Amino acid sequence: MNSTNIRNDFPIFLEKPSLVYLDNAATSQKPSGVIEAVSRFYKRQNANPLRGLYDLAQEATEVLEESREIVAGFIGAESPKEIIFTRNATESLNLVAYSYGTFLKEGDEILISVMEHHSNIIPWQQLSARSGAVLKYVECSGDGQITEEAFRVALSPRTKIVSMTQISNVLGTQNDIRTFARLAHEAGAVFVCDGAQSVPHIPVNVQDLDVDFLVFSGHKMLAPMGIGVLYGKKELLEKMPPFLTGGEMIEYVTRSEATWAELPHKFEAGTVNAAGAAGLRAAIEYYQALGFDAITEREEYLSELAFDALSAVPHLHILGSNEAKEHNGIFSFTLDGVHPHDIAEILNADGVCIRAGHHCAQVLMQHLNTPSTVRASLAFYNRKEDIEQLAESLKSVRRRMGYVE
């Protein structure tokens, strides 16, 4: 993969050639194909999808439904009816917690891991408060591993929902979703997989993993903000009640009641983000043109470089695994004596974009006994020079904060 050619596909790097963007776990940059797809929709295809009978409305509907088919193919869903467009992974998780959550009752259990993002914690806390179901956590080790043994101990015959991230947004660790989903099914639970950090970087196939639900955000995978996906197995989605109600999700309405539209529309109340869906389609086509073999190879190479460069910075401590490949391009670290926000400020002065704070994972931070960290996260379009600049700036931080080495 030629990084110069790749960067030419991203207008922001042409606008800002010296940009060192290492906050990809927060959101990715967008290739011109995605930006053009959104622009094309509004310039040439814009009408309210699923509504009008005129040609333009028909075209807008086709844009939306073709995008749905592309998404279904991308994650290996059996049918496009299993693809619900949402705003983001957070909304998808709320949908499942609210709608599937209506089946839970007092005494049931919900199982999540300590390494979840707040978006995969709070909806379950709320469901627990509503239903009386107990929210339980499976712990991870200091290097970020959830063992099969720990998972078996946390699981019980009362577990009705298991929800877990595939890749940690803090540690970069990848969880063995296929095994955990199988164990969850044996216990009679459904399995929700948070793919926000995995779908943008590795091939994810819902039938291969045998997960019941998969959620992810478009904006972390080259697509626009405001478009996300919920995949759900058809038989589950069919028996679940709607989440949001209103227009375009009904079949028939009288003064006092309504019947619901077919899947997937039952879960897509109101006008959907068709331009966002068009952008997501363009993003997926960009991934497919590059191929995950090339993307994975490139990101593994950058991960090795980053791990070695960060390990060579004095006083720096990487959280999680000691193996570069276990990080999946996500590196959280601390620097002795310097608060993460001060590190971020100094790196910003050097033009390096990284994240500092608790990364919406306060439960994990408490578990690891670290109030906050700095996080650098990679994507295939990053350059060797980005990592070199990161390491060089980090080496100067303590001096610039007044420490005499």
Added chain:
Amino acid sequence: MSNSFYREIINEHNLHPIHKRILPRAGLSRRGVNPSCGDDITLQLTIEDGVIKEGAYSGNGCAISQASADMMLDLVIGKTPEEARHLSDIFFRMIKGKVTDEELEELEEAGSLQDVSHMPARVKCAVLSWHTLENMLE
């Protein structure tokens, strides 16, 4: 490499604070927290005969939050609560970019945080100790 905001004065107060300790018998004690970034300080004051006689802070956070607390205590110890409130009013206006040169002088070293007015993400760090003080004196 461009110049960063961290000047000697802030680094010095962060690395070698004068007032970072615990007062065993403080009359007033109040905690201030920035939940989004984790700055967490506890401010303690003893007021005797209408004057802030002793002051200290403890806790942890970024250099700006810690240095700001230390510089604030430098200023307000020995002052009356009214004078302290007058200074906090100037400090808040400095952060909003609405302060005169004469007023800035009253802030002494705390005036070195003036550049925070151009750094929206760090405002809450700089004002944490001052807000805590204001709440305390209410």
